[in-house]
Amino acid sequence: MSEQRVKTPRVMPTWVIATIGGAFGLFYAYAVWNAVGLLIGQASGQFGLNALGWGLLLFTAAFPILVFAAAFALGSRRRAGEFALLMLTGLALVAVFWLNVVAYALSSSGGTLLGA
Numbered sequence: 824m825s826e827q828r829v830k831t832p833r834v835m836p837t838w839v840i841a842t843i844g845g846a847f848g849l850f851y852a853y854a855v856w857n858a859v860g861l862l863i864g865q866a867s868g869q870f871g872l873n874a875l876g877w878g879l880l881l882f883t884a885a886f887p888i889l890v891f892a893a894a895f896a897l898g899s900r901r902r903a904g905e906f907a908l909l910m911l912t913g914l915a916l917v918a919v920f921w922l923n924v925v926a927y928a929l930s931s932s933g934g935t936l937l938g939a
Contacts, residue, residue, distance in 0.1 A: 835906070840899050847910040851891040854917050858884035861928065865936065876936030883924050887917045 862880040866872050872880065894913035898906035928936060 834900060835903055839903055840906070843903060843907050843910065844895055844899070847894075847907070847914060848891060850914055851887045851917065854887040854914075854921055855884055857921065858887070858924075861925070865928065868937070870937040872936060873938045876938070879924065879936060883921070886920055890914075890917050 858880065862884060865876060865880060890913040891910075894910050898909035901909070
């Protein structure tokens with residue numbers, strides 16, 4: 824009978840996962856901080872926010888957290904370079920979404936987010 828070896832995936836040390844995740848986590852936290860700042864600024868403005876504005880800006884604050892969690896879950900069992908690249912890709916996705924929200928909020932169409 825031949826002996827078959829089963830390859831087990833090599834897992835990075837915990838300190839490497841924590842270092843990469845923590846470094847990228849700071850950038851994701853900055854995105855959340857900016858989203859909360861925009862939400863507070865728009866909500867406390869002269870016109871306030873309507874339901875669409877609240878929904879969009881709350882999702883803007885939650886989106887970086889969701890992307891970080893997904894990137895961490897998908898990348899923590901991979902090699903360090905792949906993990907960092909996956910976190911960077913998620914951060915780029917968050918940045919594009921953030922720029923779209925800011926461009927919409929500051930455009931003439933952004934008035935649809937405000938209450939009257």
